[in-house]
Amino acid sequence: MQSEAYRKIEAEYDYKRQQAQKDAKTFKENVYDEHPQLAQIEADIAKVAIESMKARINSDDNTRAKEQEKLEKKIEELQVEYDKALKRIGLTLEDFEPKYECEKCKDTGMYKDAMCSCFKQALINESFKQSNMLKIKDENFETFDFGYYSSNPDKEKYGIDKSPLEKMDAIRKQAYDFSHKLDDPEQKNLLFSGTTGLGKTFLANCIANEAIKQGKSVIYQTAPILLDKMVDYQFKYNKTENDREEYQKIFEVDLLIIDDLGTETMNSAKFSELFNIINTRLLKGKKMVISTNLTTQEIKNLYEERIFSRLVGDFSILRFIGEDIRVLKKKINKA
Numbered sequence: 327m328q329s330e331a332y333r334k335i336e337a338e339y340d341y342k343r344q345q346a347q348k349d350a351k352t353f354k355e356n357v358y359d360e361h362p363q364l365a366q367i368e369a370d371i372a373k374v375a376i377e378s379m380k381a382r383i384n385s386d387d388n389t390r391a392k393e394q395e396k397l398e399k400k401i402e403e404l405q406v407e408y409d410k411a412l413k414r415i416g417l418t419l420e421d422f423e424p425k426y427e428c429e430k431c432k433d434t435g436m437y438k439d440a441m442c443s444c445f446k447q448a449l450i451n452e453s454f455k456q457s458n459m460l461k462i463k464d465e466n467f468e469t470f471d472f473g474y475y476s477s478n479p480d481k482e483k484y485g486i487d488k489s490p491l492e493k494m495d496a497i498r499k500q501a502y503d504f505s506h507k508l509d510d511p512e513q514k515n516l517l518f519s520g521t522t523g524l525g526k527t528f529l530a531n532c533i534a535n536e537a538i539k540q541g542k543s544v545i546y547q548t549a550p551i552l553l554d555k556m557v558d559y560q561f562k563y564n565k566t567e568n569d570r571e572e573y574q575k576i577f578e579v580d581l582l583i584i585d586d587l588g589t590e591t592m593n594s595a596k597f598s599e600l601f602n603i604i605n606t607r608l609l610k611g612k613k614m615v616i617s618t619n620l621t622t623q624e625i626k627n628l629y630e631e632r633i634f635s636r637l638v639g640d641f642s643i644l645r646f647i648g649e650d651i652r653v654l655k656k657k658i659n660k661a
């Protein structure tokens with residue numbers, strides 16, 4: 327039986343596919359209204375095509391071949407004329423094509439007889455209520471803005487010789503590299519550490535975006551929500567097949583992003599789930615990005631040794647530095 331989430335996404339796909347087709351049609355009609363010669367040429371092409379068809383039916387072999395050739399040439403000429411007319415107004419044929427969100431499956435959800443990766447991801451977004459996945463359209467490697475990071479080193483404040491700009495440039499590179507090495511067993515996981523507003527969630531979204539572009543599946547959750555969900559699952563009576571699948575996905579998706587580690591209120595059930603996620607995914611070689619406001623020392627104090635040792639041993643720790651971008655943005659808006 328198909329789940330409710332599946333039916334919902336399917337309906338959304340039907341809608342957006344039809345919408346894209348409708349928009350394309352409207353766009354073409356508007357262009358034709360403004361440039362009637364295009365409509366004229368298109369009508370001429372259709373007319374010649376019909377003539378060509380008639381000629382095929384009505385004439386004997388000899389005249390047919392000649393007639394056919396003549397008409398085909400005529401169609402070609404008209405097509406060239408059409409292309410030229412389009413070009414004069416700065417368009418190409420492609421501009422009349424529907425703009426699908428997914429070029430691969432053309433928003434059908436199916437690709438080469440299987441569920442398209444975009445559809446799989448939409449299912450995950452739906453069942454994990456990943457509303458932030460809408461944000462990744464704005465927060466990606468293309469929109470990453472270095473303007474918020476100072477080029478002045480401040481050793482006293484940050485404890486390193488590099489400026490925030492240099493440091494963040496290196497971190498961005500590492501993150502980009504990581505997003506293209508999700509299948510590489512040599513590639514370590516990433517732990518983003520740093521105070522509030524330095525762009526940890528932003529960069530995690532960049533990675534999610536890049537991964538999804540490659541057809542990878544991604545779950546993004548904050549630690550408190552993820553761990554609550556997992557503990558709820560463990561204590562739930564009458565688990566449905568859906569519940570089981572959803573829980574399983576946490577261990578199986580290509581990339582799991584756990585944001586805001588350290589903001590959850592911990593108890594032994596959550597410790598055990600957190601350990602379970604990290605350990606199982608490490609064993610399977612499935613990548614993780616974890617972000618936290620905690621320092622390494624604080625992680626050591628807060629979590630059990632077996633969690634701490636994995637976070638330190640199997641993750642590259644990227645320490646974000648700079649000034650709170652939320653504050654900087656407010657200042658800019660006021661100025």
Ligand SMILES: Nc1ncnc2c1ncn2[C@@H]1O[C@H](COP(=O)(O)OP(=O)(O)OP(=O)(O)O)[C@@H](O)[C@H]1O
Nearest residue numbers: 469470471521522523524525526527528529651652
């Ligand atoms: N590189 C960047 N380019 C443009 N905007 C950015 C960049 N990094 C962060 N921002 C913006 O700055 C704000 C704070 O960033 P973000 O939420 O990623 O911080 P954070 O480190 O996750 O903070 P917290 O620890 O509080 O969760 C957001 O509005 C985000 O969109």
Ligand SMILES: [Mg+2]
Nearest residue numbers: 526527585586
């Ligand atoms: Mg954040």
Ligand SMILES: [Zn+2]
Nearest residue numbers: 428431442444
């Ligand atoms: Zn698709």
